Amino acid sequence: MGESTSGSDWISAAEFHRARGVSDWRVTGTGPQAVFTATSLSHAADLIAPVVAAAERFGILPDVDVRPEGVVVRISYRSPDGIPAAAAEFAAAVSRAAAELLLVPDPSLAQSIGIYVAQHSRADVRSFFTAALGYEAFGDTDAVDPLRCGPQLAFNPITGDSPARGRTHFDVFVPADQARARVDAALAAGGRLADDSHAPAWWSLASPDNHGVDIASWTDTYD
Structure with a gap:
């Protein structure tokens, strides 16, 4: 599991955004999330397997919302402590997979x-x-x-x-x-x-x- 620059198991929103590969993501009231637009429901669902693989690799428990218009991936807060340190690596892996699948990020839809x-x-x-x-x-x-x-x-x-x-x-x-x-x-x-x-x-x-x-x-x- 990754570590924050401060050595903690938790990171702030600013620390999350300073990590590499997370430009698709924004932190809302429930934690980091990314929205990837799709051409169909099946296209959106193509991201499920890579999300699961990344979740198992980095020890993250994401929420995934699949719609015909796209897929929302959230790293929801499981405790009031903050964002898990490994969230940034997970987010970067998901973004790479989305790019390979031609799913288009739209951070303006995150809320x-x-x-x-x-x-x-x-x-x-x-x-x-x-x-x-x-x-x-x-x-x-x-x-x-x-x-x-x-x-x-x-x-x-x-x-x-x-x-x-x-x-x-x-x-x-x-x-x-x-x-x-x-x-x-x-x-x-x-x-x-x-x-x-x-x-x-x-x-x-x-x-x-x-x-x-x-x-x-x-x-x-x-x-």
């Missing part, structure tokens, strides 16, 4: 969706949501679909609020080089900029009827 469940500071609603959705606790504050198909949930307290009111919004994790365009598109579609004080890590937007969406790129750049 993950999270739901930020804001709860009153004296409430703990994670057990309710995990029971209702069949999710599992992840770390100290989050919850995940056991098969990582549904959006990840984050539970964080808000202060100065009414105990009877919840404020929940979507987190949309996109590549850092796509974030500004996504923000501009949402604003052009009728959205409102609620807060850009954390940009370019994330922008907080509101829909025309005041529902919240954060466009976040920090997961692709943290060190």
Whole structure:
């Protein structure tokens, strides 16, 4: 298994991006992922065997989503510790195999969706949501679909609020080089900029009827 430059079993997004051969990949809220477009379902499925071989070689447990339009390969977080050090070598091997199969990378399609469940500071609603959705606790504050198909949930307290009111919004994790365009598109579609004080890590937007969406790129750049 590979090692990071710091000698750890885990690497940051910045360390991952500094590795060779990973230009097809971006790090979203669920970990590194790559999207390869295909000409058919069978063409997309051709990448499965190379992904499995690379996974066994480098000790990575990837998630693979095969569609007629292409194939998505994710190195999903299995713990809150970060990205496995061997992920970069695995990613490079998958990209080489995709190139040989004439599958075309399109990093602009990489994204993950999270739901930020804001709860009153004296409430703990994670057990309710995990029971209702069949999710599992992840770390100290989050919850995940056991098969990582549904959006990840984050539970964080808000202060100065009414105990009877919840404020929940979507987190949309996109590549850092796509974030500004996504923000501009949402604003052009009728959205409102609620807060850009954390940009370019994330922008907080509101829909025309005041529902919240954060466009976040920090997961692709943290060190």
